[in-house]
Amino acid sequence: MAQKPRSxxxxxxxxxxxxxxLLGRGGMSSVYRAMxxxxxxxxxxxxxxxxxxxxxxxxxxxEQEATAVAQLRHQNIVRVFDFKRGQGLYYIVxxxxxxxxxxxxxxxxxxxxxxxxxxxxxxxxxxxxxxVDYAHQRRVIHRDIKPHNIMINLLGEPILMDxxxxxxxxxxxxxxxxxxxxxxxxxMAPEQAKGEAIDFRADIYSLxxxxxxxxxxxxxxxxxxxxxxxxxxxxxxxxxxxxINPNIPQALISVVERxxxxxxxxxxxxxxxMTTALQRIVLTLQNPLETLGxxxxxxxxxxxxxxxxxxxxxxxxxxxxxxxxxxxxxxDYQTEQAAQLRAESTKRxxxxxxxxxxxxQFGEALLAVTSLRDLAPQYPNLxxxxxxxxxxVQTDTIHSxxxxxxxxxxxxxxxxxxxxxxxxxxxxxxxxxxxxxxxxMQVEERAKGGICAxxxxxxxxxxxxxxxxxxxxxxxxxxxxDPDFQDEDGVLGLTERLINTNEEVKERDKxxxxxxLIVGTLFILTAVVLRFSDRGAxxxxxxxxxxxxxxxxxxxxxxLSPTQTxxxxxxxxxxxxxxxxxxxxxxxxxxxxxxATVRATATAAIxxxxxxISIPSATTTPVGTSLPSDIGLVLENSSIFAIPNLNGEELAxxxxxxSIVVIGRSIDNKWLxxxxxxxxxxxxxxxxxxxxTAAELPVYTHSNTDAAAEASPEATGEITALEFDLWPLxxxxxxxxxxxEQDIFLQxxxxxGIYAYYWEGNFIEGPTSSSYVYRVTSLGGDLAxxxxxxxxxxxxxxxxxxxxxxxCE
Numbered sequence: 030m031a032q033k034p035r036s037x038x039x040x041x042x043x044x045x046x047x048x049x050x051l052l053g054r055g056g057m058s059s060v061y062r063a064m065x066x067x068x069x070x071x072x073x074x075x076x077x078x079x080x081x082x083x084x085x086x087x088x089x090x091x092e093q094e095a096t097a098v099a100q101l102r103h104q105n106i107v108r109v110f111d112f113k114r115g116q117g118l119y120y121i122v123x124x125x126x127x128x129x130x131x132x133x134x135x136x137x138x139x140x141x142x143x144x145x146x147x148x149x150x151x152x153x154x155x156x157x158x159x160x161v162d163y164a165h166q167r168r169v170i171h172r173d174i175k176p177h178n179i180m181i182n183l184l185g186e187p188i189l190m191d192x193x194x195x196x197x198x199x200x201x202x203x204x205x206x207x208x209x210x211x212x213x214x215x216x217m218a219p220e221q222a223k224g225e226a227i228d229f230r231a232d233i234y235s236l237x238x239x240x241x242x243x244x245x246x247x248x249x250x251x252x253x254x255x256x257x258x259x260x261x262x263x264x265x266x267x268x269x270x271x272x273i274n275p276n277i278p279q280a281l282i283s284v285v286e287r288x289x290x291x292x293x294x295x296x297x298x299x300x301x302x303m304t305t306a307l308q309r310i311v312l313t314l315q316n317p318l319e320t321l322g323x324x325x326x327x328x329x330x331x332x333x334x335x336x337x338x339x340x341x342x343x344x345x346x347x348x349x350x351x352x353x354x355x356x357x358x359x360x361d362y363q364t365e366q367a368a369q370l371r372a373e374s375t376k377r378x379x380x381x382x383x384x385x386x387x388x389x390q391f392g393e394a395l396l397a398v399t400s401l402r403d404l405a406p407q408y409p410n411l412x413x414x415x416x417x418x419x420x421x422v423q424t425d426t427i428h429s430x431x432x433x434x435x436x437x438x439x440x441x442x443x444x445x446x447x448x449x450x451x452x453x454x455x456x457x458x459x460x461x462x463x464x465x466x467x468x469x470m471q472v473e474e475r476a477k478g479g480i481c482a483x484x485x486x487x488x489x490x491x492x493x494x495x496x497x498x499x500x501x502x503x504x505x506x507x508x509x510x511d512p513d514f515q516d517e518d519g520v521l522g523l524t525e526r527l528i529n530t531n532e533e534v535k536e537r538d539k540x541x542x543x544x545x546l547i548v549g550t551l552f553i554l555t556a557v558v559l560r561f562s563d564r565g566a567x568x569x570x571x572x573x574x575x576x577x578x579x580x581x582x583x584x585x586x587x588x589l590s591p592t593q594t595x596x597x598x599x600x601x602x603x604x605x606x607x608x609x610x611x612x613x614x615x616x617x618x619x620x621x622x623x624x625a626t627v628r629a630t631a632t633a634a635i636x637x638x639x640x641x642i643s644i645p646s647a648t649t650t651p652v653g654t655s656l657p658s659d660i661g662l663v664l665e666n667s668s669i670f671a672i673p674n675l676n677g678e679e680l681a682x683x684x685x686x687x688s689i690v691v692i693g694r695s696i697d698n699k700w701l702x703x704x705x706x707x708x709x710x711x712x713x714x715x716x717x718x719x720x721x722t723a724a725e726l727p728v729y730t731h732s733n734t735d736a737a738a739e740a741s742p743e744a745t746g747e748i749t750a751l752e753f754d755l756w757p758l759x760x761x762x763x764x765x766x767x768x769x770e771q772d773i774f775l776q777x778x779x780x781x782g783i784y785a786y787y788w789e790g791n792f793i794e795g796p797t798s799s800s801y802v803y804r805v806t807s808l809g810g811d812l813a814x815x816x817x818x819x820x821x822x823x824x825x826x827x828x829x830x831x832x833x834x835x836x837c838e
Contacts, residue, residue, distance in 0.1 A: 037061065037076070038050065038051070038061075040116075041066070042063070042074065042113065042115060042116060042118070042120065043111075043113045043115050045065060045066050045067050046063040046064070046065055046066070046072060046074055046122060047063055047064045047066055048061050048062075048063050048074065049061070049062045049063055049064060050062045052073065056078075057077065057078060057081060058075045058076060058077050058078060059075075059076050059078070060073055060074070060075050060076075061073070061074045061076065062074075062125060063122075065110075065122075067385065067390065067393050068343060068344070068381070068393075068397075069343040069381075070125075070342045070343045070344045071125040071342050072110060072122050072123065072124070072125050073107075073122075073123040073124065073125045073126070074120050074121070074122055074123070075120060075121045075123060076118055076119070076120040077091065077118075077119045077120065079117070079118070082118075082119045088119065091119060092112065094192070095109065095112040095121055096112070097167075097168075097169055098169065098192040099112070100167065101163070101164060101167065101169065101192070103159075103160050103163045103164075104160075104186070105156045105157065105159060105160035105186065105187055105188055105189055106160050106163070106164065106188065106189050106192075107123050107124050107126060107180070107188050107189065107190050108123065108124035109121060109122070109123055109124075110122040110123065110124065123190075125342075126180045126182050126188050127182065127183055128180050128181050128182040128183050128188075129180070129181055130176060130177055130178075130179060130180055130181070131153070131176035131177075131179040131180075131181055131187065131239075131243075132175070132176035132177045132179075134181055135176060135242060135243065135246065138246065139246050139247075144244070144245070144246050144274070145243045145244075145246075147244070147276070147277065147278075147281070147314055148311075148314050149185075150240065150243040150244055151281070151307055151310060151311055151314060152311075153179075153181075153187045153243065154236065154239070154240045154243070154307055155304055155307045155308060155311070156186060156187050157174075157179065157187055157189060157236060157239070158236060158300045158301070158303045158304040158307065159300075159304055160187075160189045161174070161189070161232050161233075161236060161300040162299060162300035162301045162304065164192065165229045165232070165299070165300060169192060170227070170228070170229055170231070170232060171189065171191075171192050171232050171235075172221075172227070172231065172232070173191060173213055173216075173235075174189070174216060174232055174235035174236060174239060175213060175215065175216040175235065175239065176239060176242065178190045178191045179239070183334075183338075184331045184334060184335065186331070214255045214258045214259055214262070215238070215248045215250065215251070215258060216235045216238045216239060216248065217231075217234075217235070217259065217262055218230070218231040218234035218235065218262070218293070219234075219262050219263045219291050220293060222259040222260075222262045222263050223263060228293070229299075229300075230293040230296050230297075230298070231293075232300070233288055233296050233297050233299075233300060233303060234288065234289055234290075234293075234296060236288060236300070236303065237284075237285050237286075237287075237288025237289035237296075237303075238289060240284070240285050240288070241267070241270065241285050241289070244270060244273075244274060244277055244281070244285070245270060245273045245274060249267050249268050249289075250262055250265060263291070264291075267285070267286060267289050269282075270282045270285060278310065278313060278314070280309070280310050280313070281307075281310050284303065284306045284307060284310065287306075288303055328358065329355060329358060329363075332351050332352075332354055332355040332358065333351075333355060333363055333367070335347075335351045336348050336351035336352045336355065336367075336370060337370070339351060340370060340373075340374055343377070343381075345374040345375070345377050345378040345381065346378065346400045346404070348370070348371075348374040349371055349374050349375060349378070349404045349405075350404070352367050352370060352371045352374070353371075353404075355367055375401065375404065375405045375408060378397060378400070378401050378404075379398075379401055379408060379411065379414070381397050382394050382397035382398040382401060382414065382418070383414060385397060386414065386417065386418050386421070389421075391418055391421045391422045391425055392422065394418045395415075395418050395419065395422060398411065398414055398415045398418055399415075402415065424464065427460065427461065427464060428464070428466075430460060431457050431460060431461055431464075431466055434453050434456055434457050434460070435453070435454075435457060435466075435469075435472070436766060437449075437453050438450045438453035438454050438457070438472045438476075439470050439472060439765070439766065440767075441453060442470070442472055442475055442476060442479075443767070443806070445479065447475075447476045447477075447478075447479035447480045447483070448476075448480060450472055450475075450476040450479075451472075451473065451476035451477060451480065453472075454468070454472050454473045454476065470765075477510050477511050478511070480510055481507045481510055481511050481514050484503050484504075484506050484507045484510075485503075485504075485507060485514070485518075485520070487503050488500045488503035488504050488507070488520050489518055489520055489675070490715070491503060492520050492523045492524050492527070492675060493523075493675070493713040493715065493716065494665070494715075494716075495527055495665070495666070497523075497524035497525075497527040497528050497531075498528075500520055500523075500524045501521075501524055504516075504520065504521065504524075518674055518675055518676065519674060519675040519676025519677075520675060522675065522676050523675040523676075526679075656688075656718065656719065656720050657720075658691075658720055658721040658722075659690060659691050659692075659721065660688055660689070660690065660691065660719075661688070661689050661690075661691045661701065661703060661712075661717040661718065661719040662686070662687075662688055662717060662718040662719070663683045663684065663685055663686060663687040663688075663689065663712075663716065663717060664685060664716055664717060664718055665685050665716055666682060666683070666684050666685055667682070667683055667712050667713065667716040667717075668680075668681070668682055668712075669681045669682070669683060669703065669705060669708055669710040669711065669712055670700075670710055670711045670712075671710055671711070671731060672711065672730070672731050673695035673696075673697075673699065673700035673711045673729075673730075677711070680708050680710045681705065681706075681708045681710070683705055683712070687705070689703045689704065689705045689712070689717075690703060690704040690705070691703055691717075691719055691721055691726070692704055692709065692726075692727075692729070693726045693727045693728060693729040694714075694723050694726040694727075694728060694729070695711065695728070695729065695730070695796070696728055696730070696783065696784075696785040696795050696796040696819060696821055697785060697792065697795060697796065698714070698723045699713065699714055700712065700713060700714055701714050701717060701719065701723075701726075702726075702729040703717075711729075727823045728819065728820070728821050728823045729821070730781065730783050730796065730821040749779040749780065750779050750780070750824075751777060751778070751779045751780040751818070751820050751824035751825070751826050752777070752778040752779050752826065753775075753776075753777055753778075753816070753817075753818045753826035753827070753828050754774065754775070754776040754777075754778070754800075755773065755774070755775055755816040755828040755830055756773065756774055756830060757771055757772070757773050757774075757830060757832045758771070758772040758773065758774055758802065762835040764835060764837035765806075767808055767809075768806065768807045768808040768809045768837075769806075769807050769809075769834060769835055769837055770804055770805065770806050770807070771804070771805060771812075771832060771835075772802050772803070772804050772805075773788075773802070773803055773804075773805055773816070773830065773832075774800060774801075774802055775788075775794075775800060775801045775802075775803060775816055775818065776799075776800035776801070777800075777818040777820060777826075779820075779824075780820030780821065780824045781820055781821045782798050782820075782821070783795075783796050783797070783798055783820060783821030784796065784797060784798070784818050784819065784820055784821075785797075785818070785819045786801050786803070786816070786817070786818055787816065787817040787818075787819070788803055788805065788814060788815075788816055788817075789814050789815060790815075790817075795819075796821065805832075807832075807834065809834070810834055811831065811832065811833050811834045812831070812832045812834070813829065813830070813831045813832070814829065814830060815827055815828070815829045816828055816829075816830070
C-alpha cells in the first residue's frame with residue numbers, strides 16, 4: 030500500500046516560509062501559498078516531487094535553471110525570489126500572483142458557450158510575445174508554453190510561469206504518458222514531438238497554438254492518446270480558423286499560420302517579429318470610440334492598483350517601483366496620494382530593515398537597506414544603519430571563521446597534536462582583534478600543558494643520560510611557553526649537579542696533568558743525577574735486600590652468595606653470572622685478610638670476601654652476552670638513588686659494564702630497584718640492558734639504606750587489603766562536536782597508600798597518595814570502560830563502569 034504523502038500545511042520551510050494552502054499539483058511539482066515571515070509578504074512555493082530529486086543530474090540542472098530564471102525581471106514573467114534545499118525537499122520561492130490560469134479562463138468561457146474577445150486575445154498574445162522575446166535575448170527557452178502555465182492576474186495581465194521545468198524533468202517523447210504530458214503535447218512544436226534538439230522557435234510555435242485556442246476556444250489538434258496528438262503536430266495542417274470563426278480578420282489568421290509552420294525556418298524568427306505583426310493588427314481591431322487618453326488612463330489605473338496591492342502585501346520595494354513608474358508615465362495622476370503612499374512605503378521598508386537588524390538577520394537587513402538606498406538614497410539615518418549592518422555582517426563572518434578555527438583546534442587537541450592546536454588558537458587571537466572570544470574547551474591551557482609535558486619528558490631523559498645542557502635548553506623552551514610550569518621530578522637539580530661534577534672533573538684532570546708534568550720532570554732530573562753519580566756498582570748485599578722487598582702477589586677473589594631472606598631472590602644463574610663476570614685481576618699484595626658481609630636489600634644478602642688494600646680491576650661483561658632475568662648490565666655511568674626521582678638522595682655511582690642485581694621496579698615502570706655491593710636503590714631503566722619483564726617485579730617506593738633488609742614494602746609497616754573506588758561524577762557530562770565527555774573519579778584505599786591509576790590499560794597518574802579525576806571521551810552512544818589501581822605494595826584492583834550517554838540533541 031502506497032504511503033500517504035505528508036501534509037506540509039502549517040509547516041515552515043527554511044525557518045522563513047510558512048505554508049498556508051495548496052494552490053495546485055502537477056506531474057512534476059506541487060504549488061503552495063505561503064507567508065514570508067521575514068518580509069511579511071505572500072509568496073508561492075513550488076516544491077519539486079521527491080522522485081525527481083533522487084537523480085543527481087536533475088538536481089544539478091535544476092539549480093542551474095533556477096539561477097538563470099531568477100535573473101529575469103519582466104512584468105509578464107513571474108519573479109523568482111529564492112531557491113532552497115531543506116527538510117528533504119527542493120523548492121523555488123516565487124512571486125505570488127492572485128488570479129486564474131488562462132486555461133481556467135478559457136474553460137469557463139467554453140462552458141458559457143463564449144469566446145475570448147479578439148482584442149483581449151491579441152493583447153494577451155502581444156504581452157506573452159514580449160515576455161518570451163525578453164527571455165530569448167537572455168538565452169532562456171521556456172519549452173512548455175501552454176494555457177496552464179499562464180496566469181491572468183487581477184488586472185487581466187498575463188504572467189508566464191514555469192520556465193525550464195520540462196527540460197529539468199529530463200522528458201523525452203517516450204516518457205510523455207501522464208496527464209501533464211498530454212497537456213504539453215497539445216502545444217508542442219513538430220521538432221520537439223520528433224525528439225529533435227529545439228531552439229527558441231519552438232516557443233514561437235507554442236505561442237501560435239495558444240493564440241489559436243484563444244481565438245477558437247479549442248486547441249487545433251486533439252486525439253485520445255499522446256502519440257496521436259504528436260503525429261498530428263508533425264504532419265497535419267492547421268485547421269482553417271476562418272471556417273471556425275468568420276469574424277477573425279485574415280491578417281490575424283495569417284499571423285497564427287506563420288507562427289505554427291511545420292518547418293521552423295518558415296516561422297517568425299523571433300518573438301519580437303511576431304509582436305510587431307500583432308501590433309499592426311491592433312489598430313484594425315480597436316473600437317472607434319476608444320481614444321489614446323482612455324488607454325493611458327487604463328494603464329495608470331493598473332499601475333496604481335499594483336502599487337496598492339504591493340503595499341498591502343508588505344512588498345514595499347515593488348510598491349515604490351510601481352509608484353515611480355506611475356509618476357514617470359502620468360505626472361498628474363493621483364499625485365498627492367502617490368506621494369503619500371511612497372513616503373509611507375519607504376518608512377516601512379526602513380523599519381523593516383531596522384527590525385531585521387535587531388533580530389540578528391543581517392543578510393536580510395542588508396538586502397532591504399540596499400534596496401532602500403537605490404530607491405531613497407537621502408532617507409534620514411540610512412547611511413548610519415547601513416554602516417551598522419555591514420559591520421555586523423563582517424563581525425558575523427569573523428565569528429564564523431573563528432568557530433571554524435576553534436573546531437580545528439579542538440580536533441587537533443583530541444589527536445594530541447598540541448602544536449597545531451596552539452597555532453590555531455594563536456590565529457584566533459590574531460583574527461579576532463578586539464572581539465571577545467571564549468576558550469570554551471580550554472584549548473590554550475591544554476595545548477600548552479601537552480607541549481610542556483612532552484618537552485619536560487625530553488628534558489628528564491636528557492638529564493638521565495647526563496646531557497645537562499640539552500636539558501637546560503628544553504627547560505628554557507618550557508618556560509617560554511608556561512612560566513609557571515613546575516619541575517616536579519627535579520630536572521634542574523640534577524642538571525646543576527651534573528654541570529658541577531663536570532667542572533670538578535675538568536679541574537681534577539687539570540691538576541693531574543700538572544702533577545704528572547712535575548713528576549716527569551723530577552724523574553728526568555733524578556735519572557740525570559744518578560747517571561753522573563760517583564757511586565759504584567750495586568753490591569750483592571744491596572741486590573739481595575732489594576730482592577726481599579719485592580711484593581708477593583696474592584688475592585682472594587670476590588664471592589657472592591645469596592641468602593634466602595626475602596622475595597625476590599638472586600637466582601643460581603644470576604649468582605653464577607656475577608661470579609664469572611666480576612673476577613678481579615690482582616695488582617698489589619696484602620698483609621692481612623678481611624671478610625665483609627653486607628645485605629643488599631630484602632631480596633638477598635651479598636657476602637664480599639676481599640683482601641684489604643687489594644684493589645682489583647673488575648672485568649666488564651662483554652656486549653651481547655645473554656643476561657639472566659635478574660641481572661642488568663649498566664650501559665652508561667649511572668647514579669643509584671634512594672627514591673625513584675632525580676631529586677632523591679644519590680647513594681652511589683655504577684660504571685658502564687657493571688652487572689647489578691634487579692630486585693623490583695617503581696610504580697610507573699621508569700625505574701628499576703637494584704642491588705650493587707652493599708647498596709640498594711633505584712636506577713633509571715633506560716640506562717640498563719635487562720632482559721626481564723617489569724610487570725613480574727614487585728613494586729618498591731623507596732630504599733632504606735640503614736637496613737637493607739627493610740627495603741621490602743612489607744617491612745615498612747602494616748599492609749591492608751587494597752580497595753578501589755571508581756564512579757562517574759554527576760553534572761560533569763559535556764556534549765562536543767564529535768560526541769560527549771564526562772569526568773570519572775578514581776581512588777585507592779589500603780595497601781601501602783601509594784597508588785598508580787590506569788584507564789583502559791593506559792597509565793594516567795601516579796605514584797600518588799590521593800584520588801584522581803580523569804575525563805573520558807565517547808564518540809557517541811553509551812560508554813563502558815575499565816579502571817585499574819596498582820599500589821606500591823604490589824597489589825592491584827580493577828573495576829568496570831557503564832555510563833549512559835547524555836542527551837546531546
